[in-house]
Amino acid sequence: MELLTQSYLLLQKDLRLELRRRDSLLTMFFFGTLLLFVFHFSFDVAADKMAEMAPALLWLAFLFTGTLGLAQLFQSERENHCLDALLLSPLDRGALFLAKSGFNLLLMILVELVVMPLFWILFNLSSWNLLPQLFLVTLLGTVGFCVLGTIMSAITLRARARELLLPLVLFPLMIPVLLATIRCMETVLKTGTFNDAAPWLRLLFGFDVIFLTLGVLIFDWVIES
Amino acid sequence: MAQTIQTIKQRKGILGALAAVAVAIGLYWSLAVAPPDAYQGDVQRIMYLHLPSILTAYLSYFLVFVGSAMYLWKRERRDDLLAHAAAELGVLFTALTIIEGSIWGKPTWGVWWTWDARLTLTAILLLIYTGYLMLRSLIDDENRAASAAAILGIIGFLDIPLIHMSVYWWRTLHQPPSILRPDKAPWENVHPAMLTALVISFVGFLLIYFYLLSLRYRVGEMRQEIKTLRLERGV
Numbered sequence: 001m002e003l004l005t006q007s008y009l010l011l012q013k014d015l016r017l018e019l020r021r022r023d024s025l026l027t028m029f030f031f032g033t034l035l036l037f038v039f040h041f042s043f044d045v046a047a048d049k050m051a052e053m054a055p056a057l058l059w060l061a062f063l064f065t066g067t068l069g070l071a072q073l074f075q076s077e078r079e080n081h082c083l084d085a086l087l088l089s090p091l092d093r094g095a096l097f098l099a100k101s102g103f104n105l106l107l108m109i110l111v112e113l114v115v116m117p118l119f120w121i122l123f124n125l126s127s128w129n130l131l132p133q134l135f136l137v138t139l140l141g142t143v144g145f146c147v148l149g150t151i152m153s154a155i156t157l158r159a160r161a162r163e164l165l166l167p168l169v170l171f172p173l174m175i176p177v178l179l180a181t182i183r184c185m186e187t188v189l190k191t192g193t194f195n196d197a198a199p200w201l202r203l204l205f206g207f208d209v210i211f212l213t214l215g216v217l218i219f220d221w222v223i224e225s
Numbered sequence: 226m227a228q229t230i231q232t233i234k235q236r237k238g239i240l241g242a243l244a245a246v247a248v249a250i251g252l253y254w255s256l257a258v259a260p261p262d263a264y265q266g267d268v269q270r271i272m273y274l275h276l277p278s279i280l281t282a283y284l285s286y287f288l289v290f291v292g293s294a295m296y297l298w299k300r301e302r303r304d305d306l307l308a309h310a311a312a313e314l315g316v317l318f319t320a321l322t323i324i325e326g327s328i329w330g331k332p333t334w335g336v337w338w339t340w341d342a343r344l345t346l347t348a349i350l351l352l353i354y355t356g357y358l359m360l361r362s363l364i365d366d367e368n369r370a371a372s373a374a375a376i377l378g379i380i381g382f383l384d385i386p387l388i389h390m391s392v393y394w395w396r397t398l399h400q401p402p403s404i405l406r407p408d409k410a411p412w413e414n415v416h417p418a419m420l421t422a423l424v425i426s427f428v429g430f431l432l433i434y435f436y437l438l439s440l441r442y443r444v445g446e447m448r449q450e451i452k453t454l455r456l457e458r459g460v
Binding site for chain 2: 148151152155156158159160161162165168169171172173175176179180183199200203206207210211214218221222224
């Protein structure tokens with residue numbers, strides 16, 4: 001319980017900071033939308049072809065915008081030695097992990113809630129009724145992305161060129177999430193149900209649980225580095 | 226662990242000599258004694274290098290995991306040195322595996338590369354551990370670099386089964402394994418000379434691996450010693 005209370009307080013702090021400055025949220029929104037335009041110019045194809053590629057393209061956009069958010073995740077702690085102060089306080093490091101991944105999750109969900117419908121509008125896709133199911137899959141994938149991403153963001157915190165390094169260590173590890181989410185969304189788009197996507201959903205769920213638990217357990221070692 | 230490392234370090238020369246002999250015998254056996262494959266002909270002989278390289282690479286990644294976990298637990302420099310050395314060799318042997326596979330794939334499959342499950346998995350391993358080495362080299366503070374790398378060494382290793390599952394469900398085209406088959410014991414479906422060649426070759430690879438590992442480990446130690454000396458003399 002203590003863990004959750006602490007996480008909630010930390011999350012509140014991050015949200016308050018973000019609402020005042022809106023650095024991450026605005027850049028992520030803009031970048032996500034910008035990517036849709038880039039996709040349009042890169043793949044000038046008919047709407048039905050675009051519908052087939054929608055899951056992959058959407059997730060490319062989420063991967064890049066999410067990484068943008070992760071790179072900024074500990075920025076407020078880096079300034080004025082706030083991280084040292086946080087670590088000096090009697091705080092469970094697991095709570096810091098939960099708060100930070102929760103914060104990035106919230107940012108990404110907000111971006112996804114805008115970018116997904118926008119994709120349907122810009123590329124004239126017709127399958128509006130499947131959007132809630134697709135969003136559900138995306139949510140599972142985003143949780144996995146944020147928990148593993150938070151750990152990776154924390155270990156690259158003191159590295160030189162850390163914004164460049166973060167995707168290098170993060171993307172190879174994210175391949176299960178990327179594959180599972182995209183294949184799952186493709187199946188849902190094609191069949192309209194979750195029936196054939198069960199193994200992918202299990203994999204996604206397993207990934208989320210494993211790295212969420214691992215993150216809470218090992219963040220003690222992660223953050224002191 | 227420390228005991229083993231100590232022993233290996235002291236007997237480095239013998240280890241190197243043994244490795245050279247084993248590799249020579251292994252090569253002779255693979256190239257001259259073992260019969261050519263019934264379907265693939267002589268091209269198949271690259272398997273005597275291919276299989277030992279990937280097994281050695283897997284062993285290496287396991288050692289990275291062990292070294293990383295031990296380092297986080299005990300905070301002893303030697304565990305970190307071991308993880309670092311093993312990661313470098315793992316990348317080397319994975320790269321070798323991919324190159325050998327390409328040389329075999331061109332005449333057999335007609336392509337240098339295909340996105341089959343096992344090939345993809347091997348390539349991802351190469352990416353993960355190259356990232357590991359980059360992470361190490363981009364953090365200046367030694368203790369921080371060691372901790373960060375240890376976290377990545379553990380997470381990367383735990384991620385392998387998940388990557389394995391996902392790419393397998395995605396596609397499978399690779400040769401079904403012909404040596405380690407579930408339905409038959411190895412000696413039932415493979416010519417005995419082939420199996421002998423493979424075993425000798427694998428022993429040779431293991432010896433080379435531990436020889437290189439001990440050298441690489443020593444390099445890490447010497448770097449440490451130089452740093453200490455510099456600090457003492459205030460250079």
